[in-house]
Amino acid sequence: MAEVIDGKAVAADVIAKVTSASGVLAASKNVTPGLAVIIVGEDPASQVYVAAKSRTAKECGFNSLQHTLPADVSEAYLMDLIEVLNLDPAIHGILVQLPLPGHIDAGKVIQAIAPEKDVDGFHFVNVGKLGTGEVDTAFVPCTPAGSMLLIERVHGKDLSGLNAVVVGRSNIVGKPMANLLLAANATVTVAHSRTKNLPELCRGADILVAAVGRPEMIRGEWVKRGTTVIDVGINRVAAPEKGNGKNRLIGDVAYAEAADHAGAITPVPGGVGPMTIALLMANTLTSAYLASSLPRPQF
Numbered sequence: 001m002a003e004v005i006d007g008k009a010v011a012a013d014v015i016a017k018v019t020s021a022s023g024v025l026a027a028s029k030n031v032t033p034g035l036a037v038i039i040v041g042e043d044p045a046s047q048v049y050v051a052a053k054s055r056t057a058k059e060c061g062f063n064s065l066q067h068t069l070p071a072d073v074s075e076a077y078l079m080d081l082i083e084v085l086n087l088d089p090a091i092h093g094i095l096v097q098l099p100l101p102g103h104i105d106a107g108k109v110i111q112a113i114a115p116e117k118d119v120d121g122f123h124f125v126n127v128g129k130l131g132t133g134e135v136d137t138a139f140v141p142c143t144p145a146g147s148m149l150l151i152e153r154v155h156g157k158d159l160s161g162l163n164a165v166v167v168g169r170s171n172i173v174g175k176p177m178a179n180l181l182l183a184a185n186a187t188v189t190v191a192h193s194r195t196k197n198l199p200e201l202c203r204g205a206d207i208l209v210a211a212v213g214r215p216e217m218i219r220g221e222w223v224k225r226g227t228t229v230i231d232v233g234i235n236r237v238a239a240p241e242k243g244n245g246k247n248r249l250i251g252d253v254a255y256a257e258a259a260d261h262a263g264a265i266t267p268v269p270g271g272v273g274p275m276t277i278a279l280l281m282a283n284t285l286t287s288a289y290l291a292s293s294l295p296r297p298q299f
């Protein structure tokens with residue numbers, strides 16, 4: 001049976017380090033990290049994440065500001081708000097919760113965020129730095145960065161000689177994940193909806209990252225013995241056994257089957273999800289350190 005990678009515990013370690021470094025910043029520079037989260041509309045799942053982000057930010061000793069805008073807010077209003085936050089020295093991190101409603105150009109909004117406050121790591125400047133291997137000066141997207149810390153717990157920082165397969169090629173998970181694995185010397189394959197023979201491809205992986213958004217798509221037989229499985233998927237499915245109208249979260253990996261084969265595996269919930277929030281705090285702290293002319297903290 002696989003070792004279960006406890007994302008909640010690793011996230012708690014990161015949050016403890018962030019909290020202590022945030023105390024140092026307050027004592028030495030009288031600066032409190034400020035995180036602004038913008039949420040448009042009332043999607044219940046987004047509300048849960050955003051609430052968790054605010055709660056954790058407060059736990060870290062940050063100022064957490066939430067801007068909740070109506071679903072029909074104009075793109076121009078959102079752009080103006082970002083400009084105000086870009087210019088506000090008390091704000092070190094700006095996060096616009098995705099997805100945005102269809103009438104708003106999400107790409108345009110993301111590129112309006114000042115790169116040095118782009119704690120999601122979605123701005124072209126940060127994407128470009130990651131893509132060219134300038135990982136040490138970039139903001140790296142929180143979910144892949146958190147997944148890397150979990151992989152590091154199993155394999156260490158150097159993945160030389162290991163085959164990594166990433167299933168999914170989105171800009172927020174799959175592509176940055178592939179770049180981070182490559183930067184750590186893994187041999188990386190990125191699979192997607194047009195990939196042929198996906199089960200066979202996955203069986204070649206020493207590290208298998210699933211970021212697809214399809215509940216339990218990756219089966220036990222796709223997992224070689226001893227593989228490290230990182231399940232990024234968060235799928236809300238009906239759970240009538242818990243009562244009428246109740247939901248539960250499942251990943252993109254058929255957990256019980258895969259755990260039979262894997263060497264180590266992340267659960268859902270309690271795996272990558274908590275790491276995403278922890279790395280958002282780490283990125284916000286980093287931004288506040290850099291704004292205060294202090295060296296970048298390491299996690």
Ligand SMILES: NC(=O)C1=CN([C@@H]2O[C@H](COP(=O)(O)OP(=O)(O)OC[C@H]3O[C@@H](n4cnc5c(N)ncnc54)[C@H](OP(=O)(O)O)[C@@H]3O)[C@@H](O)[C@H]2O)C=CC1
Nearest residue numbers: 143168169170173192193211212213232233234272273276
């Ligand atoms: N734990 C966390 O903190 C986070 C979790 N998530 C979760 O991760 C998952 C992925 O998110 P995200 O990257 O945003 O999703 P996207 O929908 O943007 O991307 C999904 C990717 O999966 C690929 N794909 C879809 N169907 C198949 C298939 N049958 N076979 C192979 N590949 C397929 C798509 O391929 P193609 O490009 O060809 O269409 C695409 O590249 C979701 O469950 C999401 O909820 C996301 C962010 C954070």
Ligand SMILES: Nc1nc(=O)c2c([nH]1)NC[C@@H]1CN(c3ccc(C(=O)N[C@@H](CCC(=O)O)C(=O)O)cc3)C=[N+]21
Nearest residue numbers: 048049096097098099120234269270271273274276277
């Ligand atoms: N600009 C932007 N940045 C994001 O980082 C971003 C986003 N938009 N939009 C949505 C996705 C999704 N996401 C998650 C964060 C935490 C959990 C998380 O904490 N999950 C818990 C469970 C939470 C629950 O019970 O619902 C867990 O897996 O254990 C999940 C998913 C961040 N995202």
